[in-house]
Amino acid sequence: MRRQRWILAALVALLLLCPCLRPKAEGPLVVTFLDVGQGDCEWLRAPDGQDIVIDGGVEAEGPNVLSYLQSHGVTDIEVMVLSHPDGDHVGGLVTLLQNMPVALVVHNGQTSTSAVYQRFADAIQARAIPTLVVRAGQTLSWGPVSATVINPVDPLLPATNDNSVTLRVSYGDVDFLFPGDISSAAESALLGRGTNIEAEVLKVAHHGSKYSSSDPFLAAVQPHVAVIEVGANSYGHPAPESISRLQRAGATVYRTDIDDTVTITTNGVTWTVTTQSQPAIPCVGDANGNGVVDVFDLVIVTRAYNPTGIVSDVRADINRDGVVNLFDLVLVAASYGCRGSTPQPTLVPTAMPTATPTPMPSATATEPPAGNIEATAWVSNPVPSQYTTMTVYGKITRGGAGVPGVPMHTTWHYRTTTPYCDGVSNSDGVASCSRYISGATKGYYVQIDVTFSYQGQSYTASTGFRPQ
Numbered sequence: 001m002r003r004q005r006w007i008l009a010a011l012v013a014l015l016l017l018c019p020c021l022r023p024k025a026e027g028p029l030v031v032t033f034l035d036v037g038q039g040d041c042e043w044l045r046a047p048d049g050q051d052i053v054i055d056g057g058v059e060a061e062g063p064n065v066l067s068y069l070q071s072h073g074v075t076d077i078e079v080m081v082l083s084h085p086d087g088d089h090v091g092g093l094v095t096l097l098q099n100m101p102v103a104l105v106v107h108n109g110q111t112s113t114s115a116v117y118q119r120f121a122d123a124i125q126a127r128a129i130p131t132l133v134v135r136a137g138q139t140l141s142w143g144p145v146s147a148t149v150i151n152p153v154d155p156l157l158p159a160t161n162d163n164s165v166t167l168r169v170s171y172g173d174v175d176f177l178f179p180g181d182i183s184s185a186a187e188s189a190l191l192g193r194g195t196n197i198e199a200e201v202l203k204v205a206h207h208g209s210k211y212s213s214s215d216p217f218l219a220a221v222q223p224h225v226a227v228i229e230v231g232a233n234s235y236g237h238p239a240p241e242s243i244s245r246l247q248r249a250g251a252t253v254y255r256t257d258i259d260d261t262v263t264i265t266t267n268g269v270t271w272t273v274t275t276q277s278q279p280a281i282p283c284v285g286d287a288n289g290n291g292v293v294d295v296f297d298l299v300i301v302t303r304a305y306n307p308t309g310i311v312s313d314v315r316a317d318i319n320r321d322g323v324v325n326l327f328d329l330v331l332v333a334a335s336y337g338c339r340g341s342t343p344q345p346t347l348v349p350t351a352m353p354t355a356t357p358t359p360m361p362s363a364t365a366t367e368p369p370a371g372n373i374e375a376t377a378w379v380s381n382p383v384p385s386q387y388t389t390m391t392v393y394g395k396i397t398r399g400g401a402g403v404p405g406v407p408m409h410t411t412w413h414y415r416t417t418t419p420y421c422d423g424v425s426n427s428d429g430v431a432s433c434s435r436y437i438s439g440a441t442k443g444y445y446v447q448i449d450v451t452f453s454y455q456g457q458s459y460t461a462s463t464g465f466r467p468q
């Protein structure tokens with residue numbers, strides 16, 4: 001009896017410690033690296049809706065930043081961070097201060113004699129906006145997101161770049177590092193202080209300058225994703241040697257001069273990267289859920305490959321169409337190397353396809369009754385949540401009676417690699433097929449066109465859903 005109680009207690013303790021049972025945080029943290037040409041500007045939308053802006057690019061970019069934020073639903077800024085007073089960081093903030101309520105300005109206390117810095121200071125003063133001078137060790141938090149200031153320290157360093165306010169922002173297991181324009185001098189000072197700078201996502205320091213992003217620094221950061229905020233310039237930014245150091249450290253490098261605005265969305269466990277120039281390649285091929293699409297995923301899909309049968313390993317059914325076939329292999333191959341995959345679906349076996357054999361065409365087959373041929377369509381749930389499996393149904397009737405054995409093709413109108421799934425009508429004239437809707441955006445209506453091909457003619461119907 002005593003022994004059983006011990007086992008029970010140990011089991012309960014184990015369950016409580018298991019991260020799988022901890023309540024999941026609600027929304028994502030979305031971090032956007034705005035393309036502001038040569039300059040820095042990052043916008044964070046915390047899961048609780050707070051908006052944080054770090055730097056604003058040059059002054060001429062201010063109106064662009066303002067309209068980008070407004071078009072993405074930003075009406076006020078909870079925290080504005082100025083990394084350091086250089087024009088390519090402070091400039092665009094002036095327009096924001098003049099056109100949006102800002103609750104707090106965080107900075108390192110250093111000022112500049114430049115006219116644009118003066119306009120920044122004047123805008124703050126005119127609106128009596130509270131300011132906060134920060135030093136390493138201070139923390140800020142936005143709901144479930146925490147930000148630790150890890151630079152500068154007193155006494156400040158001689159180069160203003162090296163005193164950039166540097167934030168390490170953490171949401172669950174995913175960390176972002178925003179080191180402003182610090183050089184290798186400040187990087188080695190950080191390392192010397194033993195600061196934890198590990199981060200999945202790195203805003204590359206000083207626009208990819210060769211005097212930043214040193215090997216020891218990158219070895220400690222271990223970035224998976226590196227974003228360089230850079231535009232046309234005469235400083236040689238980004239330096240090829242910096243880019244190769246980042247790549248050697250294992251990072252996938254994005255550049256705002258090539259990729260335009262880069263957005264990283266994370267649920268605190270995994271993340272996805274979207275770029276304005278190339279919104280493609282969703283990270284859908286991560287069959288084993290280890291956060292990177294690699295050879296192990298290929299092995300899982302290859303082992304379960306069975307295009308004519310039912311799914312034996314649901315992880316391998318990447319597109320959730322109920323069979324493990326060539327399309328799943330293509331999806332893995334297409335997102336190979338992609339880090340930060342789509343959250344894994346719960347491993348619930350896909351519904352078994354009904355074992356209704358397609359009626360054999362034969363001379364004696366009874367002809368369906370004559371009459372109007374009609375197609376109708378509906379979905380399993382018109383308001384599903386994201387990352388669920390959706391089933392679309394089509395029905396083909398002739399003179400009101402279901403027509404069996406008719407192939408159905410469906411096209412799903414949203415951004416995905418294989419926007420279709422197919423089925424065949426059963427004895428009631430009903431066909432169905434399912435898709436895992438990872439990439440469908442909340443609030444946007446996804447139309448599904450259903451086409452039956454019957455006796456050389458196409459019969460179409462439409463339905464759809466709106467992810468909530």
Ligand SMILES: [Zn+2]
Pocket residue numbers: 039040086088089181206207
């Ligand atoms: Zn700069």
